[in-house]
Amino acid sequence: xxxxxxxxxxxxxxxxxxxxxxxxxxxxxxxxxxxxxxxxxxxxxxxxxxxxxxxxxxxxxxxxxxxxxxxxxxxxxxxxxxxxxxxxxxxxxxxxxxxxxxxxxxxxxxxxxxxxxxxxxxxxxxxxxxxxxxxxxxxxxxxxxxxxxxxxxxxxxxxxxxxxxxxxxxxxxxxxxxxxxxxxxxxxxxxxxxxxxxxxxxxxxxxxxxxxxxxxxxxxxxxxxxxxxxxxxxxxxxxxxxxxxxxxxxxxxxxxxxxxxxxxxxxxxxxx
Numbered sequence: 264x265x266x267x268x269x270x271x272x273x274x275x276x277x278x279x280x281x282x283x284x285x286x287x288x289x290x291x292x293x294x295x296x297x298x299x300x301x302x303x304x305x306x307x308x309x310x311x312x313x314x315x316x317x318x319x320x321x322x323x324x325x326x327x328x329x330x331x332x333x334x335x336x337x338x339x340x341x342x343x344x345x346x347x348x349x350x351x352x353x354x355x356x357x358x359x360x361x362x363x364x365x366x367x368x369x370x371x372x373x374x375x376x377x378x379x380x381x382x383x384x385x386x387x388x389x390x391x392x393x394x395x396x397x398x399x400x401x402x403x404x405x406x407x408x409x410x411x412x413x414x415x416x417x418x419x420x421x422x423x424x425x426x427x428x429x430x431x432x433x434x435x436x437x438x439x440x441x442x443x444x445x446x447x448x449x450x451x452x453x454x455x456x457x458x459x460x461x462x463x464x465x466x467x468x469x470x471x472x473x474x475x476x477x478x479x480x481x482x483x484x485x486x487x488x489x490x491x492x493x494x495x496x497x498x499x500x501x502x503x504x505x506x507x508x509x510x511x512x513x514x515x516x517x518x519x520x521x522x523x524x525x526x527x528x529x530x531x532x533x534x535x
Contacts, residue, residue: 269457289351294352300454312339328395330360331394388417396427407506421534421535469489515529515530516528
């Protein structure tokens, strides 16, 4: 999707002397940065785990990434299938799953490299999880395909746990600036996150700029970008209903790590 030009990110990159355009956030090096950035983010984990405990049977996690949500799900001791389109993310997750500290109950984890809207799996899952508001990465066709596949995977009493960003409560400013944050990332580096919004195209453009320092005042910068759909919750609800599922419960999600544009998130518990 095409989003509004991110003036803030462009200005920061010029100041840093960073010439190359930002890479895809889900590239090999982008995946490693994403893993580092989200490692200690507890947002949505208590709400997802509480809802998952009320289900039974195998768990399917979509867009599992490097395992931020996988780790608490493994404490339930139930077989888990992790789906992600990034081979690098799954490699990071595989390494973690083999560590006792990450997977103390030695839960069997099946890893599937596939798009979350195009996976092919059997049925009988008691719980399907899609966190991190990842539904916003899909276009309308992709969302409908995902909901259709989720319905086909769920056991009769299974539940689909979905976190959504309430786009209806966010309004872009006149200059399309969704906000900028600067945060430390380790001992000798920091992260600049900027967001531009394009309400006309229904999208947000997020840029992450990682700056790390070396000896003698030298530094290196890397930049990664991702486009995220700016989708109305009412539209997502219509799409879920059209694919034969119902939203049974909505719960507010406490934001543990503040990020530009992410300040109103809900957990939806859906069933057939």
